[in-house]
Amino acid sequence: MRKHILSSLLLIWSAQLFAGAATTIRLNTNNELVVTGQTTGSAFVINSAEPSGDGTAEASPAKVYVPMDGPLAGAADEAKYFIDKNAGTLFDVTSTSQKINFPLYVNALTVTNPFYIYVALKDNSNNYKIVTFSSSTYNGTTNLDVTFPVSVKEFCDQSGVDCSSFTSTSGTEKTFTAYFFLNDTVPTSLPVGTTITPSAAGYNNGIYFQLNMSNKVYTKNQVTLDITKTRPGDKRLILEYSGSAGITNPKAVRVISFGSTNPGSAIDDEPIVTALNAGGSLTSTEYPYSTSGQLTVTNLENGVETFLSVVMVNLYNIATVVSPAGSETPLEIQELLKKEGCFLLTAGFGEDHYVISYFRHFRDAVLAKSYLGKAFISFYYDTAPKYALLIYKHETLRAMIRGMAYTLYFIFNNISLILLSSLFATLLFYLYKKREKIKI
Numbered sequence: 001m002r003k004h005i006l007s008s009l010l011l012i013w014s015a016q017l018f019a020g021a022a023t024t025i026r027l028n029t030n031n032e033l034v035v036t037g038q039t040t041g042s043a044f045v046i047n048s049a050e051p052s053g054d055g056t057a058e059a060s061p062a063k064v065y066v067p068m069d070g071p072l073a074g075a076a077d078e079a080k081y082f083i084d085k086n087a088g089t090l091f092d093v094t095s096t097s098q099k100i101n102f103p104l105y106v107n108a109l110t111v112t113n114p115f116y117i118y119v120a121l122k123d124n125s126n127n128y129k130i131v132t133f134s135s136s137t138y139n140g141t142t143n144l145d146v147t148f149p150v151s152v153k154e155f156c157d158q159s160g161v162d163c164s165s166f167t168s169t170s171g172t173e174k175t176f177t178a179y180f181f182l183n184d185t186v187p188t189s190l191p192v193g194t195t196i197t198p199s200a201a202g203y204n205n206g207i208y209f210q211l212n213m214s215n216k217v218y219t220k221n222q223v224t225l226d227i228t229k230t231r232p233g234d235k236r237l238i239l240e241y242s243g244s245a246g247i248t249n250p251k252a253v254r255v256i257s258f259g260s261t262n263p264g265s266a267i268d269d270e271p272i273v274t275a276l277n278a279g280g281s282l283t284s285t286e287y288p289y290s291t292s293g294q295l296t297v298t299n300l301e302n303g304v305e306t307f308l309s310v311v312m313v314n315l316y317n318i319a320t321v322v323s324p325a326g327s328e329t330p331l332e333i334q335e336l337l338k339k340e341g342c343f344l345l346t347a348g349f350g351e352d353h354y355v356i357s358y359f360r361h362f363r364d365a366v367l368a369k370s371y372l373g374k375a376f377i378s379f380y381y382d383t384a385p386k387y388a389l390l391i392y393k394h395e396t397l398r399a400m401i402r403g404m405a406y407t408l409y410f411i412f413n414n415i416s417l418i419l420l421s422s423l424f425a426t427l428l429f430y431l432y433k434k435r436e437k438i439k440i
Contacts, residue, residue, distance in 0.1 A: 023115065024205045025180050027055050027062055028103035028145055035064050036101045038149070041088025046100065047251065047317050051208075058122075058198070061177060061208035065249075065315040066091055066100060066152065068166045070215030080271035081217040083254070083282060083317045090215070091152045093163040099149035102209065104180060106146050108138035113184035115139065119150055120196050122177040123160040130194045131158045131178070133187045148180065155211060158193065166215050173214040181206030218247055218312075218320040220269035225310055227326030231353075235300050237328050238353075241310045242292040249315040252286035255297055256322060258307040263325050272311055272319040280309065280322075300330045349402060355409050362412070 027033060027050065035048040046064055053060035069090040070078045079089045091098050108115040114137035120128040131154045138144065155176055156163035165172045179198050182205055183190065190196075196203050222245065229240040239255070256272070258280045267275045276282075287295050289312065300306050307327045311319040349356060367373030411418060 023109060023182050024105075024107045025117065025182055025207050026105045026107075027051075027207055028105045033062055034103060036147075037066070037087070037091065037099070038101065039087055039089050039091060039095075039098045042086040043101070044082075044084040044087045045317075047315050055207045055209075058177060058179075058208050061210040063210045063212060064100065064102075065317070066211055066213045067316045067318055068093070068152070068172070068213050068215040070166060070170050070172065070217075071168055072170060072217070075271075076217075076219065078215055078217050078318070080273040081318045081320075083272060083311075083313060083319050085273045085276050091213075093152055093156050093166050096151045096153050099151055100211075102148045102150065102180065104146045104148055104207070106138050106141055106144045106182065108141045108144075108182060110139060110184070113139075115182040115184050116187060117146070117148055118181055118183055118190065118196075119148070119154075120179045120181070120198070121155050121158045122179070123158060125160060127195045128179055128198055129158045130190060130192050130196065131155055132192065133190070138182070150178075152213070166213070171216045173212070173216060175213070176211040178209045178211055179206050180209070212249075212315070214249070214316050214318075216248070216316075217271075217318055220321045223247065223312070223320045224269055225312065225320060225323035227308070227310060227323050230308075230326045230328035232328050232331045233296070233349075234332060235302055235330050236296055236298045237300060237306060237308065237330055239295045239297065239308060239310065239326060240293070241295065241323060243312060243320070246291045247312055247314050247320060250289040251313050251315045251317075252289050253293070253295065254286060254311050254313050254319070255283045255295060256280040256309040256311065257283050257297070258309070258325060260304050260306065262307050262327070263309075265324065267309065267322050268324040269321045272322055275309060275322045286313075302330045302332045305329045349398075349405075355405050358409060358412075359405070 029050060033048045033050045035046045036043045037046045038044075046066060048065065049063040051060040051062050055062045067078070067082055067087075067090045069092045072078055077089075079087055082090060091100075104117070106115075106117070116137060117134035119131045119133070121131045122128050132150055134148065138146075152163075155178065159176055161174060161176075163174070166174075181196075181198065181203050183202055185202075198204060198206060224244040225241060226243075227239055227241050231238040231240075241253075256275050258275075258278070261279055263275065263278045263280065267278055267280070283297060285297075287293075291312070295310070297306075297308060305327050306329070307325040309323045309325045311322055313319045367376060
């Protein structure tokens with residue numbers, strides 16, 4: 001009898017120990033980490049980045065970039081630079097109703113007490129203090145999806161940092177570390193402001209978030225953008241753009257499409273909301289950030305003049321002012337071939353391209369000046385059109401054409417260097433053979 005009692009107690013103790021070990025909060029990432037915000041408008045996505053590890057260590061938190069409201073008003077209001085006009089306004093440090101929605105997985109496996117979700121914030125004395133807690137309890141759940149809302153004000157109240165500078169000073173940026181964990185202590189015994197130790201038993205089952213907050217925007221006095229050139233392709237346009245300055249915490253370059261509607265000058269160097277209200281919409285592609293460069297915009301309608309603008313976007317999803325719109329008409333490959341003339345190269349690239357422009361210039365400046373060059377040009381234009389469409393329809397052939405074109409482009413532009421290198425290599429070989437001969 002005693003043996004059975006001891007076995008039962010051991011079984012219960014083992015179950016509780018296992019349950020305690022499995023009681024955790026983790027990131028609810030699904031395919032990617034998605035954090036949303038809710039201010040005065042509809043819910044909107046806040047830029048975020050998953051941790052390099054699992055986020056259970058302070059050194060590898062999930063990062064969230066929170067766009068903050070600031071002292072600007074009217075046409076210069078910070079919210080007008082946010083890429084989602086549904087935000088209405090950005091986060092206000094005085095509001096408890098505006099929430100950041102953190103996506104979590106909750107494992108609350110226990111045979112006894114229910115658990116609460118607690119949120120603690122690392123203050124300026126490096127102590128973690130309780131910010132808020134859940135009104136709901138969790139018990140016997142496995143990987144339960146939970147969206148946990150916390151206001152910026154709740155974080156600021158426990159940080160020991162004066163957050164009022166967000167409302168008074170433009171360009172304010174602050175960073176906090178928050179810790180979400182499960183505990184079966186009732187909130188009356190673990191109230192807001194209580195200091196906890198994340199590594200201690202009962203608290204060491206949570207997930208870290210790094211909150212980066214900024215109200216910095218880039219007006220037309222700080223950054224301007226221009227589209228310097230547009231080139232047509234088949235169902236695509238190629239834009240070349242240039243910016244007067246860069247931005248901090250850069251994320252990407254984005255394109256705003258107005259379709260066939262010319263937005264006119266009303267959007268020039270204005271906040272992005274002006275462009276969105278004028279009928280523009282952000283295309284889905286995020287291009288690598290650079291203050292100047294070339295972008296290819298695809299999935300356009302051939303034969304229809306399309307108006308496009310560009311913006312630079314930072315990690316807070318705050319955009320620079322909008323460039324004046326550039327326009328061009330995408331062309332079907334047949335029309336593009338006729339327009340560009342360099343049939344094989346145009347079929348290979350599928351667009352007007354700087355390599356094509358180079359060989360077009362080479363044709364006119366070099367080949368057309370000699371008898372043999374003229375004969376080659378005549379032969380090319382008699383035969384190339386027959387194969388251009390065939391090449392365009394097969395990606396392998398197109399890749400071969402591009403590869404040969406880039407190779408010839410490199411050789412023609414570096415012929416002096418290549419000849420000099422060849423001469424130097426020949427000299428070294430000659431000296432080596434001569435030395436070998438002397439040894440013999």
